[in-house]
Amino acid sequence: MAFERKETKLSTGPVSYYKQGKGQPILYLHSGTGVRFTEPLDKLAESYTIYMPIFPGYDGTAAHDGIKGGKAFAGVLKEFAEKEMGGGKIDVIGHSIGGWIAAWLAVLMGEQVDQLVVVGTGGLRPPGTPPMPSDPAALRKLAYVYPEKIKPDGRTPEQGAENRKMIPVYNQGVSYDEELVARLPEITALTMIVHGEKDGTIPEASSTLLRNRIKKSHLIFLYDAGHVPEVDQPERFTRLVSDFLSRGEAFLVNWGSQPPAGSGAPAAA
Amino acid sequence: MQFSYFHLMPYTATTRKPDDWPVPNHDFDAKVANELYAAYIDSMVFAESCGFDWIGCNEHHMSPYGMMSNPNIIGSALIQRTKRAKIAMVGSLVPLLNPLRVAEEYAMLDTMSGGRLIAGLLRGIPHEYVAYNVPPDESYGRLIEAIHFIKKAWTSEEPFGWEGKYYQFRAVSIWPRPYQKPMPRILMSGSSEASAKLAAREKAILGLVQVTDIDATKKMIQAYRDEAKECGWTPGPEDIMCGSSCLIADSFQEARDMMEEGRAFLADILGGGMRTAQQLVLQKSRYYDDETKKKFRDMRNIMRMPIDKMVKDKTMLVGTPEMVIDSIKYLKKELGHGTMSLSMKIGNLPNAAITRSLEKFRDHVHPEVKNL
Numbered sequence: 001m002a003f004e005r006k007e008t009k010l011s012t013g014p015v016s017y018y019k020q021g022k023g024q025p026i027l028y029l030h031s032g033t034g035v036r037f038t039e040p041l042d043k044l045a046e047s048y049t050i051y052m053p054i055f056p057g058y059d060g061t062a063a064h065d066g067i068k069g070g071k072a073f074a075g076v077l078k079e080f081a082e083k084e085m086g087g088g089k090i091d092v093i094g095h096s097i098g099g100w101i102a103a104w105l106a107v108l109m110g111e112q113v114d115q116l117v118v119v120g121t122g123g124l125r126p127p128g129t130p131p132m133p134s135d136p137a138a139l140r141k142l143a144y145v146y147p148e149k150i151k152p153d154g155r156t157p158e159q160g161a162e163n164r165k166m167i168p169v170y171n172q173g174v175s176y177d178e179e180l181v182a183r184l185p186e187i188t189a190l191t192m193i194v195h196g197e198k199d200g201t202i203p204e205a206s207s208t209l210l211r212n213r214i215k216k217s218h219l220i221f222l223y224d225a226g227h228v229p230e231v232d233q234p235e236r237f238t239r240l241v242s243d244f245l246s247r248g249e250a251f252l253v254n255w256g257s258q259p260p261a262g263s264g265a266p267a268a269a
Numbered sequence: 270m271q272f273s274y275f276h277l278m279p280y281t282a283t284t285r286k287p288d289d290w291p292v293p294n295h296d297f298d299a300k301v302a303n304e305l306y307a308a309y310i311d312s313m314v315f316a317e318s319c320g321f322d323w324i325g326c327n328e329h330h331m332s333p334y335g336m337m338s339n340p341n342i343i344g345s346a347l348i349q350r351t352k353r354a355k356i357a358m359v360g361s362l363v364p365l366l367n368p369l370r371v372a373e374e375y376a377m378l379d380t381m382s383g384g385r386l387i388a389g390l391l392r393g394i395p396h397e398y399v400a401y402n403v404p405p406d407e408s409y410g411r412l413i414e415a416i417h418f419i420k421k422a423w424t425s426e427e428p429f430g431w432e433g434k435y436y437q438f439r440a441v442s443i444w445p446r447p448y449q450k451p452m453p454r455i456l457m458s459g460s461s462e463a464s465a466k467l468a469a470r471e472k473a474i475l476g477l478v479q480v481t482d483i484d485a486t487k488k489m490i491q492a493y494r495d496e497a498k499e500c501g502w503t504p505g506p507e508d509i510m511c512g513s514s515c516l517i518a519d520s521f522q523e524a525r526d527m528m529e530e531g532r533a534f535l536a537d538i539l540g541g542g543m544r545t546a547q548q549l550v551l552q553k554s555r556y557y558d559d560e561t562k563k564k565f566r567d568m569r570n571i572m573r574m575p576i577d578k579m580v581k582d583k584t585m586l587v588g589t590p591e592m593v594i595d596s597i598k599y600l601k602k603e604l605g606h607g608t609m610s611l612s613m614k615i616g617n618l619p620n621a622a623i624t625r626s627l628e629k630f631r632d633h634v635h636p637e638v639k640n641l
Contacts (some may be wrong), residue, residue, distance in 0.1 A: 197417060211427040218440070221421060223414055223433035240432045252430075253441040 003037060003052065010079050012066035016082070017053040021045030025085040026245075027077065027105075028052045029098030031228075032122070034059055034163040036153060039234040044242065051085055053077065057166040059159070069172040070097070071179070072121060074104035081109070089114040091245055092189075096202070096227065097122040097170055103210070104180060106187045116189040117249065120199050120227045125175040132201050136160070142200030143227035150231055184213035184242055191217040192244045195230065196225035218244075218252070219250075250267035270601060270641040271612040273357055274316035274627075275325035275478065275512060277294050278309045278343070280333035281617040290549075291331035291400065292542035302336065308620050310343065312493050314350045315624065319631035320639065323357040323387060325610055330400040334539045341374045348382040356382055359476060359610075360456060361390015363419075364411035365401040366438055369443075371415070372422035376447045384448040389456040389476065390416050394463070396546030405550050411435050416455070416471055418443075423452040456510065465489045469496035475504070478512040478610060480575070480584050483603055486511065490604060506607030511600060515586040516618065517629040524587045527622055529576055534616030537574055539638040586611065590633035597638045609638075 003018035018035065026048045030036060044050060055073070057063030067073045081090050092113050094102025100123030106113045125131075133139050140147060155163070169243055191214045195207040211219040220240060225232040244251045282301040287293070315322045326343050329335035329383050339341055344356045351596045356378060361371050371390070379386035398405040414433050419431065421441075428442035447453050457468035457476040468475045475493045480486045490509060498502050516531075518524035579585035583596040597609060611630075 094492075155383075208425070208427040211429070218430060219425075219427055220430040220432055220439070223417065223431065223436075236432050236434075252336075254439075 003050075008080065010076055010083070010085050012064040012076050013056060013062060015053055015056060015076070015080060016061050017051055017080075019051055020047065020110040021047070021049045023048045024091065025049045025051060025081075025088075026091045026093060027081060027085065027102075029077070029092070029094035029102050029105075030055065030058075031096035031098055031120075032164065032167045033160070034153070034155070035053075037151075037229040040230045040241065043238045044245075047242070048091070048245070051080075053080060055166065055170065057169060058163050060162075063166065063169060067210065068169065069174070070101045070177065071104050071108075073170060074101050074108050077101065077105050078108050081105075081112070088112075091115045091117070093117040093119070093241070094121070095119045095230070097167065100124070100177065100180070101170070103184065103187065106182070106191070107140065107183045108187045110186070111188050113187075113189040115245055116187065116191040117194065118191070118210065119194040119201045119229060120196060121206055121210060122136045122176055122202065123171060123174065123177040123180065124209050125203060126205045126209070127176055129175075129203050129205070130187065131175065136164070137154070145196075145198050145224055145226045145232045149234075181209065181213065184210065185215060187214045188216070190248055192241075193217055194229060194237075194240070195219065196219050196227055196229045197223050197227060199219045199227045201227045216249075270597070270606075270638055271322040271507075271514070271608045272320065272635070272639075273323035273325045273510065274313060274319075274321040274606055275327070275359065275610045275612040276309060276313055276356075276614055277327065277329070277334065277612070278305070278336045279335050279535075279614065279616065280305065281534070282290070283333055283538060286537055287332075287542040288545055290331060290396065290542045306336070309389060309614070310346055310350070312614070312620065312627070313343075313347055316627055317351045317354040319627045320635035321354060323355040323608065323610075324351065325359045327359050327389075327435060328362050328391075328393070328397075330397050332539070332542050334543055339380060344378050344386075345381065345547040348378065348385070348549040351385075351534045355385045355387050357386075357387035357456065358389045359478065360391045362393035362397055363390045363415040364408045365397060365403050366391060368415035368418045369422065369438060369441065373443050374421065374572040375419075375453060376443055376445050379447040379453050380445045382448070384453075386447070386449070386453045386491040387456050388453040390419065390473070391458050391476075394543075394547065395550035396543050398550060399546045407435065413467065418453070420452060423447050451527055459489045459493060462489060462492045465493040466496040469493045469504070470500055472497075472500070472502060474508050474510055474608075476510045476512075476610075477606075478510075478612075480511050480513055480600070481585065483582065483600075486604060490606075506605055509604070509606040510610055511604050511606040512610030512612060513584060513586050513600070514615050515593065515613050515626070516615070516622070517586075517588070517590055517626040517634060518622070519589065520590040521580075521592060524589070524626075525576055525580070527618055528585075528587045531616035531618035532576070536616075539616060571580075590629050593630075593634050594637045597634070598641065601638075
């Protein structure tokens with residue numbers, strides 16, 4: 001099984017996306033680095049249909065004049081979900097800047113977002129927190145516990161730099177999105193906030209803020225993981241996200257190795 | 270300098286020389302143990318009035334070596350009867366335990382005592398892993414993860430879950446939270462270079478409960494200092510605790526004779542079964558690396574190391590008040606530590622002798638060394 005590349009036309013322009021899997025739809029929103037194909041995504045695709053849009057302007061795609069900031073892009077993604085993902089309820093996973101946009105999407109789509117997973121969420125850096133370093137090498141050192149686990153993504157350093165140039169388009173220079181903070185209580189989706197215990201890029205306060213403001217939310221620290229738990233701890237990340245998505249609120253309950261009959265939950269590995 | 274009165278709470282009403290493990294408890298007399306607990310707690314409370322700044326408890330299992338299978342229970346009793354002294358848990362053997370329970374119990378002790386807890390988070394000695402059926406090879410991994418989890422349980426501003434290698438918790442929000450902010454001071458063992466470095470990384474007090482070799486101890490302290498520097502902080506004297514066996518009497522001969530008898534009891538009676546299990550763990554696991562394993566074998570001989578040599582090396586504080594003052598000053602000069610842990614109940618040393626030793630510490634030793 002592999003991701004298939006597709007394209008759709010939305011009100012602001014064409015959007016390329018990757019699709020893989022079967023089952024309930026999940027919208028996956030990538031980080032500022034760009035699309036990353038990881039082991040957890042392949043595993044999740046065994047039970048879910050994953051849609052992974054390439055943010056316009058990334059990886060050689062055309063930027064959209066109508067997209068300035070996370071909220072604006074979330075509006076476009078709402079359109080994407082309605083057009084390409086069946087129009088029903090969806091789950092959303094967002095990483096870093098993608099987590100920020102995912103939170104906006106959950107605000108804008110209301111109950112249409114069933115479950116939300118945000119990982120190392122950007123855009124909520126409390127005032128006074130030192131900014132992230134702009135040097136890619138320094139950033140990498142802070143972001144990964146096990147950089148040796150990073151698989152080549154096929155991008156040249158120049159392509160990586162071009163992707164990073166798009167970050168200001170999506171964050172508009174905002175490090176603390178006050179409007180989003182004010183609207184977080186509107187999120188009705190059951191939410192899991194994942195924070196790599198050794199994340200050197202996103203302050204823990206960003207994740208505790210989400211836990212404090214989103215009504216039905218759970219904050220989980222992923223041990224021995226940095227900003228990209230999918231890479232640092234792929235098995236642990238998969239176990240956690242699968243459990244949350246399949247069992248909902250009941251993921252708090254330890255069912256041992258045999259889940260109750262009819263729960264729909266997979267047996268523990 | 271601060272002083273800690275460290276106690277093992279041994280069960281001394283036995284003369285059986287065990288070499289099996291766990292040590293059979295046929296001979297255990299609950300009435301005797303009841304009296305011993307009372308006497309030991311009295312002694313620990315008395316130590317506070319003799320100038321001790323900390324009272325040290327510790328955890329051991331399944332032998333007469335120590336009756337504190339859960340030191341927090343003793344800590345709880347001490348909190349009710351002391352006012353000033355820190356209650357130093359030296360400490361919970363974290364890899365054997367549920368770390369959430371450790372976080373909760375320590376937070377209780379800290380709150381009940383008004384912030385007097387020193388939170389020892391230790392790996393323990395090998396035989397404890399047999400007792401609790403925990404793989405010894407996982408001891409370091411479990412310790413490190415548990416420490417990170419416990420810190421989070423103490424400090425997180427919101428309820429949280431933990432997805433770890435050894436521990437998974439989906440919903441944590443402890444009540445009470447610790448009294449000390451952001452958290453109680455942590456103490457970790459520095460019995461090997463790796464342990465000393467780990468203590469530095471966790472910004473813990475380095476605990477060297479039994480100094481047996483000045484040069485080796487200096488090496489551990491240096492490893493701790495170097496690692497701390499790498500981590501961006503500089504340890505002060507208050508960050509280092511060194512310990513020694515101690516008995517103060519009117520004459521060296523009197524103290525020496527009593528200590529010799531107590532040490533023989535410790536080696537032959539109290540420590541017998543433990544050694545069997547330790548050997549097994551050391552042979553069958555990677556609990557210690559080769560260098561530490563060798564050191565540990567040497568350590569087993571410490572119980573039989575001649576007193577006179579240890580007194581001469583000033584690694585055992587046995588003798589008159591003047592001799593003990595001299596040794597404490599020497600150790601301070603050599604090691605630069607800020608807390609000195611003294612263990613007086615060695616083997617079956619009579620409780621009355623220990624009370625006299627405490628009085629001499631109060632009247633003669635403490636006034637001379639407290640400002641070091």
